[in-house]
Amino acid sequence: MHELSIALSIIEGVEEEIARRPGARVTAVHLNVGPLSGVVKDALLFSYGLACEGTSLEGSRLKIEEIPIVLYCPVCRQERSAHSMQRLCCTVCDTPSAEIRRGSELEVSALELSSVGADL
Amino acid sequence: MSASPRLVEVRQKVLKRNDLLARELRQRFQAAGVYVVSLVSSPGSGKTALLEKTLSLVRPNARVAALVGDLATDNDAVRLRRSMALVRQITTGTVCHLDAEMVEKALADWNLADLDLLFIENVGNLVCPSSYDLGENLRAVLMSVTEGEDKPLKYPTIFNTADLAIITKADLAQAVEFDWDAARQNINAVRPGMEVIALSSKTGEGMDRWTEWLLDAARRPFRCK
Numbered sequence A: 001m002h003e004l005s006i007a008l009s010i011i012e013g014v015e016e017e018i019a020r021r022p023g024a025r026v027t028a029v030h031l032n033v034g035p036l037s038g039v040v041k042d043a044l045l046f047s048y049g050l051a052c053e054g055t056s057l058e059g060s061r062l063k064i065e066e067i068p069i070v071l072y073c074p075v076c077r078q079e080r081s082a083h084s085m086q087r088l089c090c091t092v093c094d095t096p097s098a099e100i101r102r103g104s105e106l107e108v109s110a111l112e113l114s115s116v117g118a119d120l
Numbered sequence B: 001m002s003a004s005p006r007l008v009e010v011r012q013k014v015l016k017r018n019d020l021l022a023r024e025l026r027q028r029f030q031a032a033g034v035y036v037v038s039l040v041s042s043p044g045s046g047k048t049a050l051l052e053k054t055l056s057l058v059r060p061n062a063r064v065a066a067l068v069g070d071l072a073t074d075n076d077a078v079r080l081r082r083s084m085a086l087v088r089q090i091t092t093g094t095v096c097h098l099d100a101e102m103v104e105k106a107l108a109d110w111n112l113a114d115l116d117l118l119f120i121e122n123v124g125n126l127v128c129p130s131s132y133d134l135g136e137n138l139r140a141v142l143m144s145v146t147e148g149e150d151k152p153l154k155y156p157t158i159f160n161t162a163d164l165a166i167i168t169k170a171d172l173a174q175a176v177e178f179d180w181d182a183a184r185q186n187i188n189a190v191r192p193g194m195e196v197i198a199l200s201s202k203t204g205e206g207m208d209r210w211t212e213w214l215l216d217a218a219r220r221p222f223r224c225k
């Protein structure tokens, strides 16, 4: 269970970001999560709620977008989706590939802000 | 008074602080000429046993040190100190993994230039350590034959972030009817092409391949993540 550490890191990063935008309040945080990030969605949602308490993000929502695994297939010579995390093979020709192009993401992609009057 | 919410795009890695610190560590390791190997596995797979054996085998050929992560005790550090001088315990308390900051702090007063090889034993856990780059050059994931062949499929992320798989406790393989082919297939399915080494820290079988591999890897140019 390291989702609490992850949630704290999200909050830290977002607070840094909004420090540059006086008057803005965060109502939602958009997060891209790939299956290979090692983060469990439900555990993270739960931890996020807890971690936000008493911070400027209290009451904000975490919106998680799950990013599918994409790998480079050396046979097709292009990016392809993978069967699954348990079978990192091209879905077209079944060639195994360790060249992962997407699916390890753990990043904040956007913030929903409501202004309290001032300029954003 | 409040306007409708607006969407602001940001692109920010959640673990960027850890990633940056890990990159700095990797640069320091490279500048000092020390090769850093981390070991991850579930609790009890044999990380400390492998380190005890490895340290005594490579010591004549290399200057080695170890950092050992543990939730609560310093038992592993005590075990390792028997085989060598430089061992430091990192007690993580309730944290289930090491991160780059813990490694940096633990190394603070060490002169890295005096070392050729540094091992980092992570907290026994097949889930959480996968997300945290420690600045290591090589991450080895251990699975013991007594855990069953399907561990890679159950914990694909940790295997996926590793560079080498080590199957430990080979001396017990027969007793538990360990299926070597299935294990190798499962490792290959979650991390195509990853090297697999089988060994026993008890009998020493397979240890020569591992230490050769290690000393050879330490001599190769550093990889940059």
Ligand SMILES: Nc1nc2c(ncn2[C@@H]2O[C@H](COP(=O)(O)OP(=O)(O)OP(=O)(O)O)[C@@H](O)[C@H]2O)c(=O)[nH]1
Pocket (backbone or CB within 6 Å): B041, B042, B043, B044, B045, B046, B047, B048, B049, B050, B076, B123, B124, B125, B168, B169, B170, B171, B172, B199, B200, B201, B202, B203
């Ligand atoms: N038969 C046999 N037993 C082993 C071998 N390696 C380790 N063991 C035993 O397995 C148990 C756990 O080994 P450790 O080295 O402490 O495992 P660990 O991964 O460091 O454990 P944690 O640090 O608690 O996660 C001990 O009782 C070891 O003696 C081996 O190669 N063969």
Ligand SMILES: [Mg+2]
Pocket (backbone or CB within 6 Å): B047, B048, B049, B076, B121
């Ligand atoms: Mg140990």
Ligand SMILES: [Zn+2]
Pocket (backbone or CB within 6 Å): A073, A074, A075, A076, A077, A080, A090, A091, A092, A093, A094, A095
């Ligand atoms: Zn293909």
